[in-house]
Amino acid sequence: MIEDDDTSASGRVREKLRLQILRGELPPGTRLMDRALAPEHGVSRNSVREALRLLVNDGLVASTVNAGASVRVLTPADVSDIYAARRILEVGGVRASSQASDATLRRLDEAAQASIEDRRLQQWRDAGTASLAFHSALVALAGSARLDRFFAGMAAQLRLAFAVMPDEAAFQAQWVDRDRSIADLLLAGRRESAEIELLGYLADSEAAVVDAVRAAQRNHP
Template sequence: MADETNGMGAAPPHLAAEAVADRLRDRITTGVLTPGHPLRDAALAEECGVSRNTLREAVRLLVYEGLAVHQLYKGAAVKSLDVEDVHDIYATRRALELRAVEQSFTAPQASLDGLDRYVSAAEEAAAAGRWERTATHSLDFHRDVVHLLGSARLNRFFRTTVAQLRLAFAEVPHEPGFQRQWVPRDRELCDLLRAGRRTEAAAALARYLDDSECQIVDIVRAARCT
């Protein structure tokens, strides 16, 4: 097992745990870890090259963020979201993404133009039928929209929201049909933002979030009833 060093001796335990939590959060965001996936101490600690205590602290951070849960007699696992979680996620998205659109006039043009990279990547992934990657690129695009606010604190906060949203996506029974619809809508939003058409972009995003929340709520509700 690695000795959890940072090149200058042993890394502080809380920094090592945060690094592992970042790694696990990224796996959730990219769809590698899905709801119910066990987060077993021994296996993950060995894979990440850290002690079991560090791994447990990382999992505690994910529990605090609403990305994992402790199960009686089973240990920790990636969280399965409920309808209330979905509503909370979309309340956050409206507060941050709509604000970012409204304030996008303060963003450098390079940041606005940079939005295209994720939309183009999503279009390419969709054309190739790679729907998990399509979803990841779409999430990256919306995370980049929030980055237009220029706040490192909000960026870190929204990173967790994006991971939670990916857990909601995991409940979708037919991913191609669900993900396909958002690709042209991401393109529309991207092009409006790049052109400085903020009022139209805000209206398009509001419709987008309403439609997405409605569909995800119905999907999660149906999944809990089966």
């Protein structure tokens, strides 16, 4: 049954598509056609169009007159901008961690441990999702719902950047122990050491992702 075309319907489609992008289920360049998505989500085509418009504003979808809508392909400049924001948000969370709730710290610990389990099972896409959850938990240490919502969209953009990695296993494997190390430092109250570790992590990750995005551009101009 098709629902009425209303804000709640478009919002649900937006969130479902954002989550699929975050999980790596919709890689960059994937076509998003309203005539296919409407019955899939049980909404009108107008609701899908509105959801796609919102996702364009979120930086997750590109829309052109002739080509229609597709999952966005990031540029090196996009990646650098994302990492500039990550430094502010994640380091801010680390610095505020003394005021974080036990539940937020537990969320951080569980996300770091989930990456280790995914690595053991060689479930690399899941490991990437767990790592994004870990870094979302770092931001959550600041205790701001607004920052959490902002970072949720940026985490989905990060997944689009990760999608161009030629060897997903090698890329994801290198961050698992580093996430665990940052978590352990924070859980021990060693905020300054955790900040140093995090800044090194972000510098290395940005360099790897920018290089991969540039290589992908050269191979697929």
